[in-house]
Amino acid sequence: MKIAIDAMGGDNAPELIVKGSILARDEYNVEILLYGKENEIKNIVEKNTSDFNNIEIINAEEVITNDDKPVMALRRKKDSSLVKALNTVKDKQANAIVSAGSTGALLAGATLMVGRINGIERPAIGALIPNMYGGFALLIDSGANVDSKPEFLYDFAMMGDIYLKQVLNITSPRIALANIGSEKAKGDKLTVDTYGLLENTTLPLNFIGNIEAREILQGKADIIVCDGFVGNMILKTLEGSVLELMKGLKSALLSSARSKIGAALIKPALKDFKSKFDYSEHGGAPILGVKEIVVKAHGSSDEKAFKNAIRQAKICCENNVNGLIQESIMRR
């Protein structure tokens, strides 16, 4: 299996991206195609392995950054690592693409270059949110689409269901609709109408009703369905609060001699605690609804996180996630 890697995307690119890719090759027996600045990547590869099997480096001089306008960048930066990697997948010369770079550019590329699966109007990003109990939930859509229609959200639920069953081995994922109250009639027009669709589905979806945002970290649902605007608000609010709380906690602990001693004592416990929010275990966020397997690794991915994102991409291919989505479209 061949995985195309955007080696220049992400906060830690290319170093940790290349390292993570080598790890994935070793552990998962995949062939990795590394797109990016050839000499730079070659140096990193040589530093990290003496076995060059199943590693191909394809030179790409340009880099698409978070500051680039996605669609414009795809058009103008034809010699970028992302565009070249996307083309390889589109041309079926690789089975999947993984990138830790600009979400917008990857999404635009997935939709415009790779193309939507027939019958899916809007591809969606599914982000895995860890909870306090060692589990996680797939938040779909976490930011790809705004002004969604109920039919889009219904498809998000269906695609998320297949992903969790096939890739994360959850037998009957509990699907909930993000809403401002638990009752069926609660919410805006979009959620009320989506509730109706999910309730009356003929697909084997385990729809458990509405979930309020304060329950998201409590592990009450495996899939949280929402419009991308809402999903982005949830995801970014969560990320922001974890970050700010940890920062606040740290400065509180350093505020006195007494608390500094205490801080030293709780360090192992705190590390344990923080690991619960570790995104790296779960790898990346799949972009579901496009013709090939596209995985967005977290922008701050280290080698372990990136390796896991590659594993996800591999399982998606092996377990025929896209084929199953296509089948579901026929039956919905």
Add this chain to the structure above:
Amino acid sequence: MKIAIDAMGGDNAPELIVKGSILARDEYNVEILLYGKENEIKNIVEKNTSDFNNIEIINAEEVITNDDKPVMALRRKKDSSLVKALNTVKDKQANAIVSAGSTGALLAGATLMVGRINGIERPAIGALIPNMYGGFALLIDSGANVDSKPEFLYDFAMMGDIYLKQVLNITSPRIALANIGSEKAKGDKLTVDTYGLLENTTLPLNFIGNIEAREILQGKADIIVCDGFVGNMILKTLEGSVLELMKGLKSALLSSARSKIGAALIKPALKDFKSKFDYSEHGGAPILGVKEIVVKAHGSSDEKAFKNAIRQAKICCENNVNGLIQESIMRR
């Protein structure tokens, strides 16, 4: 000045609600009208003060709870503390109402019984979100309205601006639009259109553009404008993550003998840290856009929080918040 108090609403009602009301009477020189079960309230009053001046108890046998359907409850429970208190305000026998009870019922009562200010299509709830730096932001609308139009959000900004200027003494509140990106063209149709309205306002609004959800706790804006569905998601995600993180932290700290000793040492620092998220200092959330002053105190209000909510209501009256909103409507 007379403040009508729903003495039976809230997790700590009537005990701490009555206590907080007595504190407010003492500190702010207001007359308090306590609505609820007369004997119960009388007992609490007598236990907490020997001075019965400016305290009136009005018997109400029924209680509206969070489980009641708001509009139905207002219609059926005519002898409830909330309905009676609302009627007093509506009849201009009191200057304001404060309740820590059901948000839905208070909101429905404010809109249907007290009535909207002419020209305001949708009253909104403004929740104060504390940040890590001792400040806060007003999140408006935090849950009263779904499927908002741009004109509603524009009015939320205008009302929030008056509230922060008049009640919280912020000279030129920075108004931001909750969005999924910082650029003008980002977001769903609602936010893009609202951006246009705020950008071209003739009112003295300090509009600073879009704010992403992860920046909310960073103190970058004083007013965060959004639809109530989105606001509720932000607010509840924040509340949920703070709660779950604190719970997780606590159990981590109790996980070993070593961390328990550490925990004892960091206790004062941790208390300090937690106080930053203390909602009680800021009192309640105003329901803006209705003809009289209506303040929703946090459901878990203790006496201090409730006292502060009464102070807010008092300042709203003194500084003519509703009159200024009316003036703004003429000029917008």
